[in-house]
Amino acid sequence: MxxxxxxxxxxxxxxxxxxxxxxxxxxxxxxxxxxxxxATKYEMRFETLNRYPQVQPALFRSRYAQYAGVKPEEVLVTRGADEGIELIIRTFCTPFKDTVLYALPTYSMYGISAKTCGANVLTVEAKKSLGLDTLGLCKALAQNPDIKVVFLCNPNNPTGNTVSRDAIIRVLEAAKDAIVAVDEAYIEFCPQATIVDLIEKYPNLAVIRTLSKAFALAGLRCGMILAQENLIAALRKVIAPYPVPEPVAAIAAHALSEGGxxxxxxxxxxxxxxxxxxxxxxxxxxxxxxxxxxxxxxxxxxxxxxxxxxxxxxxxxxxxxxxxxxxxxxxxxxxxxxxxxxxxxxxxxxxxxxxx
CATH class of the missing domain: 3.90.1150.10 (Aspartate Aminotransferase, domain 1)
Known part of the structure; x- marks a missing residue:
């Protein structure tokens, strides 16, 4: 066979x-x-591993919310940013009908996750300088009503450059019927570039974060999605139960302490x-x-x-x-x-x- x-x-x-x-x-x-x-060092004791962990770890969510400047209800913890990427696509894209849009070059998992979910993929080439073609993205949104998710990586991988706040707002305004997912995996290296404050204004904005980079916890596989409560509620319909193991949640909460x-x-x-x-x-x-x-x-x-x-x-x-x-x-x-x-x-x- x-x-x-x-x-x-x-x-x-x-x-x-x-x-x-x-x-x-x-x-x-x-x-x-x-x-x-x-490596970072953590010493932990776990005496309740016979029980399932919290569906969403409360202490970590509250600490991350305080760190990011949002409410705990606007934080969803995922198994790394990669699960967050796929979760957004699975929640908002109908297989074999809807489309995921992003600009090249960028993180390859946007395309791979879209394809594994049966979504179509539409890309916009970068400018000669490898900068984001904002106009190209907005044109694509205007011409393709089947686009349901747009990914922007800020700062972008692999180019290392940031996307301007005005450019992100232009895409958000053009994406009236689509989720705009802004991947801020590297934002700790340029915190002034975050657009997390725009969550309050845009119900279709999802910000993807991770502890893998500046927090030095790539092996922990811990990511977050920040968004308005209605968007978080939609994602919780799709996410697998108990996504964050107790040791992961405990180490993550420690990393978000004042000293961490x-x-x-x-x-x-x-x-x-x-x-x-x-x-x-x-x-x-x-x-x-x-x-x-x-x-x-x-x-x-x-x-x-x-x-x-x-x-x-x-x-x-x-x-x-x-x-x-x-x-x-x-x-x-x-x-x-x-x-x-x-x-x-x-x-x-x-x-x-x-x-x-």
């Missing part, structure tokens, strides 16, 4: 999200998934300093054509033959990311200062070998 014959036809040819870490040699330096480079938030902000400052070193060093390397501005914990840069450079670095024990773009770009996460220096040295070697 061909197992694929039992799958819905729209899933048979789907290319899944693949971890870039599979098959890596021991000792690889990980600068490819935008994680915080060192202070530690997060110290990490952000450290990453900003290392990012400055990385950008300045990249700009000095012969063979690096351009280094893009970044408001995140990663840097995008242009080279000739990016696929070959990517593979050569992998062979030298340094893992970065090839986002897949005709601009010839590679993305490197900001690691420790030692990891950044190692990456610069290895990249310089690879580019010198290419030119010899």
């Amino acid at each position: 061909d197992i694929r014959s039992l799958m819905p036809s729209f899933l048979r040819t789907l290319i899944p999200y693949e971890s870039p870490n599979e098959g890596a040699p021991e000792g690889t330096v990980w600068l490819n998934t935008n994680e915080y480079p060192t 938030i202070a530690a997060m902000r110290q990490r952000v400052e450290l990453i900003r300093g290392n990012r400055t070193y990385l950008k300045e060093s990249l700009a000095k390397i012969p063979g690096v054509r351009s280094v893009y501005p970044s408001q995140t914990n990663f840097v995008l840069f242009e080279v000739d033959e990016p696929e070959r450079i990517y593979k050569s670095l992998w062979e030298k024990g340094v893992a970065i990311r090839e986002p897949g773009s005709d601009k010839g770009v590679l993305r490197v996460s900001v690691g420790t200062i030692g990891e950044c220096k190692l990456f610069i040295n290895k990249l310089t070697q690879v580019l010198q070998e290419a030119g010899s």
